[in-house]
Amino acid sequence: MIGTTGITVSELCHGTLILGPLQANLTPEQGARAIRRSFDLGVNFYDTAQGYRSYPHLALGLKGVPENRVVIASKSHAASYDDMKAAVEECLKGLGRTYIDIFHLHLIPSTDSLRARQGALDCLIEMKKQRKIRAIGASTHTVAGVRALNAEPAFDVVFPVLNMRGSGIIDGSLEQMLEALQESKHRGKFVYAMKPLGGGHLAAEAERSFRYLRELPQCDAVAAGMKDEAEVEMNVAIFEDQPVADDVKRRVGAVDRKLIVYDRCVSCGLCVEECDQGALTMGKTKAEVDLSKCILCGYCAAVCPEYVIRVV
Numbered sequence: 001m002i003g004t005t006g007i008t009v010s011e012l013c014h015g016t017l018i019l020g021p022l023q024a025n026l027t028p029e030q031g032a033r034a035i036r037r038s039f040d041l042g043v044n045f046y047d048t049a050q051g052y053r054s055y056p057h058l059a060l061g062l063k064g065v066p067e068n069r070v071v072i073a074s075k076s077h078a079a080s081y082d083d084m085k086a087a088v089e090e091c092l093k094g095l096g097r098t099y100i101d102i103f104h105l106h107l108i109p110s111t112d113s114l115r116a117r118q119g120a121l122d123c124l125i126e127m128k129k130q131r132k133i134r135a136i137g138a139s140t141h142t143v144a145g146v147r148a149l150n151a152e153p154a155f156d157v158v159f160p161v162l163n164m165r166g167s168g169i170i171d172g173s174l175e176q177m178l179e180a181l182q183e184s185k186h187r188g189k190f191v192y193a194m195k196p197l198g199g200g201h202l203a204a205e206a207e208r209s210f211r212y213l214r215e216l217p218q219c220d221a222v223a224a225g226m227k228d229e230a231e232v233e234m235n236v237a238i239f240e241d242q243p244v245a246d247d248v249k250r251r252v253g254a255v256d257r258k259l260i261v262y263d264r265c266v267s268c269g270l271c272v273e274e275c276d277q278g279a280l281t282m283g284k285t286k287a288e289v290d291l292s293k294c295i296l297c298g299y300c301a302a303v304c305p306e307y308v309i310r311v312v
């Protein structure tokens with residue numbers, strides 16, 4: 001249950017970044033099959049974003065499902081009131097809904113950043129009054145971001161990077177993140193984890209990684225990117241404490257995901273600025289990635305003017 005909103009969600013949230021052009025680049029029809037499979041298996045919680053460009057996949061996958069049967073979370077990097085209003089309207093239209101359950105400020109790293117996006121937050125507060133959204137949240141990769149959200153009563157939901165290694169937390173340790181999230185819970189906020197497998201680094205330990213998060217009192221739900229029916233079936237089985245069938249394991253396979261920068265890079269440096277994990281540097285002829293730091297969020301790909309970054 002999300003605070004006093006009356007919204008209840010499945011413990012497993014279907015993350016849809018992986019479906020869109022920043023990652024697997026599936027067609028809406030391909031992505032819709034994964035969405036529909038998770039819905040049929042009892043998932044009712046879907047996470048998307050303006051920048052993921054996965055609204056078509058989600059809309060198609062949930063076609064014919066009454067809007068009160070699923071909980072949709074979306075987000076936008078908008079800073080101003082008007083840009084956020086446009087982002088919410090785009091989401092409503094793109095998903096064919098009359099309301100969005102949770103709308104986030106996409107990536108809040110600090111109190112200063114939250115202040116700089118006060119216009120966008122004011123818009124979400126107004127949208128909530130108008131019942132165009134039901135809850136307000138923000139995503140963050142930092143402990144400082146969680147603390148900033150804790151201090152602002154308007155936030156119902158906190159969406160932090162969280163996994164058993166602390167991978168992707170930019171400004172502190174896993175212990176510090178858990179301490180900040182303990183405070184989020186104390187203040188009645190709903191917390192769901194992003195990057196539960198560290199952007200793929202923990203894929204070989206999926207069962208242990210998910211169990212770790214499910215047992216954390218600070219974590220109410222877990223968003224996992226799932227691009228096909230096999231990944232959905234595997235994760236649903238894990239969340240239902242069922243053994244994963246051998247054929248499902250075989251279909252999922254041991255996919256080693258990574259980020260690639262193609263040679264057509266023009267060395268503009270925009271991706272290096274965008275990466276808050278410090279995983280990108282400018283090499284002699286193109287941007288270079290340190291895969292040990294990369295959490296495969298795909299945000300660098302979103303700003304590349306040459307479209308030469310791809311998570312594969």
Ligand code: SF4
Binds near residue numbers: 277299301
């Ligand atoms: S290199 Fe790109 S995909 Fe990897 S963490 Fe940085 S922004 Fe995200």
Ligand code: SF4
Binds near residue numbers: 271
């Ligand atoms: S944003 Fe694209 S073109 Fe610019 S440096 Fe990065 S990879 Fe190269």
